[in-house]
Amino acid sequence: MDRRKFIAGTGMAGILAAGVAPAVHAQGATIRWRLASSFPKSIDTLFGGSEVFAAKLKELSGGKFTISTHAAGELMPAFGVLDGVQQGTVECAHTAPYYFFGKDEAFALDCAIPFGLNGRQTNAWMFDGNGLKLMREFYAAYNVVNFPLGNTGAQMGGWYRKEINTLADLKGLKFRIGGFGGKILEPLGVVPQNLPAGEIYQALEKGTIDAAEWIGPYDDLKLGLYKVAKHYYYPAFWEGGPQLSLYVNSKAYNALSPEYKAMIEAAATYAHVEIAAKYDARNPKALKELVAGGAKLHRLPKPIMDQAFKVSQDVYADLSAKNPRWKKIFADYEAFRRDQNLWFRFAEKGFDDFMQAQKL
Numbered sequence: 001m002d003r004r005k006f007i008a009g010t011g012m013a014g015i016l017a018a019g020v021a022p023a024v025h026a027q028g029a030t031i032r033w034r035l036a037s038s039f040p041k042s043i044d045t046l047f048g049g050s051e052v053f054a055a056k057l058k059e060l061s062g063g064k065f066t067i068s069t070h071a072a073g074e075l076m077p078a079f080g081v082l083d084g085v086q087q088g089t090v091e092c093a094h095t096a097p098y099y100f101f102g103k104d105e106a107f108a109l110d111c112a113i114p115f116g117l118n119g120r121q122t123n124a125w126m127f128d129g130n131g132l133k134l135m136r137e138f139y140a141a142y143n144v145v146n147f148p149l150g151n152t153g154a155q156m157g158g159w160y161r162k163e164i165n166t167l168a169d170l171k172g173l174k175f176r177i178g179g180f181g182g183k184i185l186e187p188l189g190v191v192p193q194n195l196p197a198g199e200i201y202q203a204l205e206k207g208t209i210d211a212a213e214w215i216g217p218y219d220d221l222k223l224g225l226y227k228v229a230k231h232y233y234y235p236a237f238w239e240g241g242p243q244l245s246l247y248v249n250s251k252a253y254n255a256l257s258p259e260y261k262a263m264i265e266a267a268a269t270y271a272h273v274e275i276a277a278k279y280d281a282r283n284p285k286a287l288k289e290l291v292a293g294g295a296k297l298h299r300l301p302k303p304i305m306d307q308a309f310k311v312s313q314d315v316y317a318d319l320s321a322k323n324p325r326w327k328k329i330f331a332d333y334e335a336f337r338r339d340q341n342l343w344f345r346f347a348e349k350g351f352d353d354f355m356q357a358q359k360l
Contacts, residue, residue, distance in 0.1 A: 031260070033067045033091035033252070038078040038099060040198045041071045043219055045282075046244065049150045049275040050094040053246065056267040065260055067092065078196040082247065086143045091252040094149060097245050098179025099194070106325045108180035109333055110135045110146065112242035114312045116333070119151040119241035119276060121340040126243070129336050134329045143250045147268040150244035150275035157233035157300050158213030159204070159225040164233065167304055176200055176212035181238025184312045188304075197223065204228045217286035218279060232295045237305055244275070 035054065039046040047069070054067040070090075072078035081093035082100050098111035110131075117125060125131035126148050139146050158177070164170065171189035175182075182192025193209050197219075203209045205228045212229070213236055214220055226232065246268045253261065291297065316334075320327040 030063075031065045031256075033065075034075065035067050035069045036072075036075045036081045036084050036090045036093045037069060038072050038081050038093070038095040038196070040073075040196075042222060043197055044222075045152075045215075045219060045275060045278050046094075046150065047071055048278075049244065049271050050246075052274050053094070053149060053267050053271040056270045057263055060263045060267060061260070065263065069094075072196060072198065078198075079194075082142065082144070085247045085249050088143075088249050088251060091249050093247045095245060095247065096179060096242060097146075098242070101180045101183075104138075104325060105180065105183075105319055105323055106138055106329055109326070109329050110138075110243065110245055111179060112239045113180050113316075114184045114238040115240070115309055117241055117337055117340060118344075119153045119243075121337070121344070122151060122241045122243050123148070124340065125333065125336050130332045131336075134332060138325055138329065139247075140250070145248045145250050145253045147246040147248070147265060148243055148272050149246040149268045150272055152215050152239070152242050152244075152279050153276060154241060155236035155239040156213065156216045156220065157236045158211055159220070159229035160211040160231040160233060161204075161229045162210075163231055163298065164304070165301060167307060170304070173211060174209045176203065176209050177238065178213075179238075179242075181236070183315055184238060184308055187311050187315075188307060201225060201228065216279065216283050217290055218282040221286045221290055226290050226293055226295045230294055230296050231298055232290065233298050233300050235300070237300070237308060 035050050037047050037050050039050075041047050050069045054069050058066050075090060076084045079099050081090075081095050082103075084090045085093045096111050098108040098113075100107040112122075116122075122131075126135075132146075132148075135146055158175070162169070164173075167188060170185070172191060173189070174191045174193055175185065176193045176195045177185065177190075178194060182190070182194065186192055193203070195203055195209075195212075197214060200209075200212045200214060201223055204212050204225060212225060214223055214225070220226070220232075246264075248264065253264075256264070316330060320330060
């Protein structure tokens with residue numbers, strides 16, 4: 001189903017208000033699915049997003065379509081959910097697609113790449129650009145139908161035991177970083193470590209790693225990272241607007257009625273908006289608490305940002321020469337990013353620069 005034609009023809013209100021009765025009538029039997037999350041229950045914004053999705057789907061279907069949600073480790077490991085959906089072990093999963101860039105770097109384009117799109121720009125590419133179409137074509141090889149389900153907005157650059165002032169300070173730094181960002185930091189001397197959320201605190205406390213990033217103030221406060229590393233850096237240039245995804249097994253999805261398919265789309269979109277709203281609403285208070293608890297805020301030095309940007313462009317050019325799947329998607333992504341930055345530098349940036357300079 002074409003997303004834009006469907007929404008244009010019925011409107012989201014039509015999906016939410018009028019779609020229930022026909023779907024229940026058409027589908028008949030109750031459907032029960034399982035969802036495997038890549039996130040622990042303690043991260044209520046992310047794991048909670050899958051719960052919001054399941055609750056909205058149940059509501060839309062009048063209780064006929066239910067999904068049980070399972071935290072990382074309950075049904076399968078955090079990084080095993082793609083295989084679980086692909087093989088049909090579970091019908092769906094909620095995850096950060098860049099976790100799977102080791103299978104193919106193109107996975108990261110469904111989530112975040114260094115110096116990529118911010119949250120609003122990612123929405124524009126996915127919902128009105130070619131993003132969803134291109135990623136659906138890519139995921140077909142993995143028996144997956146994907147839906148955007150959450151965005152954190154620009155993330156913080158992580159917690160460090162010592163200050164990072166120069167490129168030399170990155171040499172040998174054992175840094176927990178999720179997804180694709182490690183490919184850009186590695187040439188700068190960083191030693192990337194890809195750990196799930198539940199293992200970060202212990203690794204940082206024991207000194208197994210020297211630094212760690214997760215998302216931002218609200219979640220970082222929950223993880224308690226400020227207790228074992230005081231230096232809090234920003235921004236995470238590798239995550240300007242990371243998008244989470246709902247993965248649905250293609251066989252299970254294709255067996256659904258058109259009405260139930262529309263409900264999945266509507267519920268995923270509802271949860272997608274709610275996750276972003278929660279982060280924007282909750283991060284300010286959490287940042288104040290972190291600073292009160294001893295966190296020291298630092299902006300990443302420009303020479304580090306400049307060198308990382310240069311490395312990223314070299315990596316992307318190399319990938320485009322080697323990986324045809326990356327090349328096809330990234331060519332569209334790159335052109336979209338160029339136009340988005342042209343627009344955002346005017347009205348958006350002009351307004352933000354003024355407002356953030358005011359004493360409110």
